[in-house]
Amino acid sequence: MIRPALYLGALALLILAPFVLYPVFLMKVLCFALFACAFNLILGYGGLLSFGHAAFFGGAAYVCGHALEVWGLPTPVGILLATLAAGVLGVLVGALAIRRQGIYFAMITLALAQMCYFFFITAPFTGGENGLQGVPRGSLFGLVNLQNDLNMYYFVLAIFLIGYFIVARTVHSPFGQVLRAIRDNEPRAVSLGYDVDRYKLLAFVLSAALAGLAGATKTVVFQLASLTDAHWHMSGEVVLMTLLGGLGTIPGPAIGAALIVTLQNKLATGPLSAWVPVVLGVIFVACVIAFRRGVVGEIQAFLRRSF
Amino acid sequence: MFADIFGFPPQVLFGQLLLGLINGAFYAVLSLGLAVIFGLLNIVNFAHGALYMLGAFVAYFLLTYGGIGYWGALILAPIIVGAFGALIERFLLRRLSGVDHLYGLLLTFGLALILEGTFVKFFGASGKPYPTPAGLQGGVNLGFMFLPWYRGWVVVASLVVCLATWLLFERTKIGAYLRAGTENPKLLQAFGVNVPFLTTLAYGFGVGLAAFAGVLAAPITQVGPLMGSNLIIIVFAVVVIGGMGSIVGAVVTGLAMGVIEGLTKVFWPEASATVIFFVMAIVLVLRPAGLFGKTA
Numbered sequence: 151m152i153r154p155a156l157y158l159g160a161l162a163l164l165i166l167a168p169f170v171l172y173p174v175f176l177m178k179v180l181c182f183a184l185f186a187c188a189f190n191l192i193l194g195y196g197g198l199l200s201f202g203h204a205a206f207f208g209g210a211a212y213v214c215g216h217a218l219e220v221w222g223l224p225t226p227v228g229i230l231l232a233t234l235a236a237g238v239l240g241v242l243v244g245a246l247a248i249r250r251q252g253i254y255f256a257m258i259t260l261a262l263a264q265m266c267y268f269f270f271i272t273a274p275f276t277g278g279e280n281g282l283q284g285v286p287r288g289s290l291f292g293l294v295n296l297q298n299d300l301n302m303y304y305f306v307l308a309i310f311l312i313g314y315f316i317v318a319r320t321v322h323s324p325f326g327q328v329l330r331a332i333r334d335n336e337p338r339a340v341s342l343g344y345d346v347d348r349y350k351l352l353a354f355v356l357s358a359a360l361a362g363l364a365g366a367t368k369t370v371v372f373q374l375a376s377l378t379d380a381h382w383h384m385s386g387e388v389v390l391m392t393l394l395g396g397l398g399t400i401p402g403p404a405i406g407a408a409l410i411v412t413l414q415n416k417l418a419t420g421p422l423s424a425w426v427p428v429v430l431g432v433i434f435v436a437c438v439i440a441f442r443r444g445v446v447g448e449i450q451a452f453l454r455r456s457f
Numbered sequence: 458m459f460a461d462i463f464g465f466p467p468q469v470l471f472g473q474l475l476l477g478l479i480n481g482a483f484y485a486v487l488s489l490g491l492a493v494i495f496g497l498l499n500i501v502n503f504a505h506g507a508l509y510m511l512g513a514f515v516a517y518f519l520l521t522y523g524g525i526g527y528w529g530a531l532i533l534a535p536i537i538v539g540a541f542g543a544l545i546e547r548f549l550l551r552r553l554s555g556v557d558h559l560y561g562l563l564l565t566f567g568l569a570l571i572l573e574g575t576f577v578k579f580f581g582a583s584g585k586p587y588p589t590p591a592g593l594q595g596g597v598n599l600g601f602m603f604l605p606w607y608r609g610w611v612v613v614a615s616l617v618v619c620l621a622t623w624l625l626f627e628r629t630k631i632g633a634y635l636r637a638g639t640e641n642p643k644l645l646q647a648f649g650v651n652v653p654f655l656t657t658l659a660y661g662f663g664v665g666l667a668a669f670a671g672v673l674a675a676p677i678t679q680v681g682p683l684m685g686s687n688l689i690i691i692v693f694a695v696v697v698i699g700g701m702g703s704i705v706g707a708v709v710t711g712l713a714m715g716v717i718e719g720l721t722k723v724f725w726p727e728a729s730a731t732v733i734f735f736v737m738a739i740v741l742v743l744r745p746a747g748l749f750g751k752t753a
Contacts (some may be wrong), residue, residue: 246738402534434567
């Protein structure tokens with residue numbers, strides 16, 4: 151009973167939120183929340199630390215920006231195309247990376263993402279250091295004008311909910327069960343007859359595509375795709391969001407993303423603006439040393455102890 | 458006087474080859490440090506690039522505020538940074554024994570953010586010049602190319618340090634302990650060897666190697682807060698290619714990758730930034746365990 155009530159309450163808050171808070175800020179939170187949920191699928195449930203998810207987020211941001219600005223495609227088509235592109239990139243990166251495990255997996259994804267980053271710097275369609283600016287938001291099939299922040303907010307909210315639902319469904323499906331079995335004991339999963347590599351690759355591609363969906367949506371919101379989206383700092387940030395919110399919990403990464411984005415916004419305008427990377431680093435160290443379960447993980451553990 | 462080689466004047470070719478060899482020397486020393494740390498701690502030290510940068514900055518501070526020149530810094534900076542690393546291991550990394558090794562990577566990533574962010578705050582993103590030591594200015598004309606003394610020295614010094622590390626590991630008592638600790642730390646502890654101390658020592662030593670490379674790099678690349686941040690990713694790729702199993706493997710792979718990168722700069726400049734990642738991808742397809750790796 152409690153769980154549906156919590157979800158309905160959260161949904162009501164999300165629907166009412168733009169009347170209280172600045173919609174663009176909320177959209178930023180939702181985009182990063184989706185990014186972190188997508189990332190959690192591969193780290194939290196697959197046990198694979200990808201340090202290259204910025205390539206999917208940033209790559210999709212460029213594809214979406216190019217599709218809307220140069221090709222003039224309708225906004226939803228551009229976003230779908232970018233999601234697809236991130237999925238294809240996910241197949242390429244994933245197929246290479248799953249050949250090694252553990253820390254090697256992290257190093258390989260990081261290196262391949264850096265390769266993508268260099269490609270984005272030199273490729274003609276990315277606008278180099280300037281990025282793609284003034285990407286048109288367009289409209290929803292000519293019916294809903296997305297220039298309006300409120301309309302745009304509900305569009306982004308719908309995308310986030312779809313992505314969140316996909317992640318939750320995946321985790322609770324038989325596929326998700328096998329994925330967790332692989333995470334907890336890979337040799338045993340192999341001996342039970344599961345084709346471990348196929349499960350890992352599918353999870354990786356799904357995660358990459360959803361990260362791309364988040365990146366593409368972010369481009370439409372801010373009308374901007376830039377190198378920042380594809381830099382390895384972005385890969386680190388999404389790890390931090392997931393870790394802070396709670397690794398391997400479904401709502402955790404979204405909460406972690408909300409906390410980090412809020413913190414960045416608060417710091418950016420204050421006297422500590424130059425210290426943002428240092429603050430993130432300190433949170434990183436603190437989480438790893440003393441807070442490995444994250445916010446949601448700690449709450450769950452507390453509830454389990456108390457009731 | 459000399460005929461062009463593949464349509465390129467030999468000065469260009471050998472010049473890039475030398476630059477590649479220098480980069481390769483840095484890759485070798487850095488991946489060697491990573492391998493030493495990985496051996497005993499089983500973690501990948503993401504802060505390695507930041508500590509390489511710290512080594513260069515310590516040299517800069519020693520010169521600016523202590524009047525200690527290059528040769529003093531070459532000895533002192535690795536010791537100072539190594540001691541700093543030992544503290545990190547003792548008070549932070551040791552708390553992670555028994556949890557997934559991925560957390561070690563995340564912790565050191567956080568440390569890298571802290572170190573680089575702090576230095577960017579105080580020194581800006583641009584670099585500080587560091588003078589080439591007096592004895593190594595100028596160079597010699599070899600006929601087919603001009604060899605600056607300092608650049609030759611960097612390659613020689615790196616190779617000497619790699620050789621010394623190899624000797625330390627393969628020919629001394631403490632090296633035998635370190636190798637035993639890599640193989641089976643519990644059994645080694647049972648024989649009465651202080652394994653936690655050995656682990657701290659290994660981390661300090663690996664970090665000291667990074668700082669040594671940082672001091673070597675200071676006169677070439679300038680001293681900047683971000684000098685290690687892109688380098689470390691290339692070194693990770695080198696480590697994936699060579700595997701972290703052996704000292705010789707780390708050194709050979711590091712040098713080879715530097716040379717390949719240098720040659721790519723001559724023949725296909727656009728690809729030089731990504732060629733090492735390409736090699737990594739090919740090695741992963743053909744030999745997933747890495748060139749010198751034993752098992753996957």
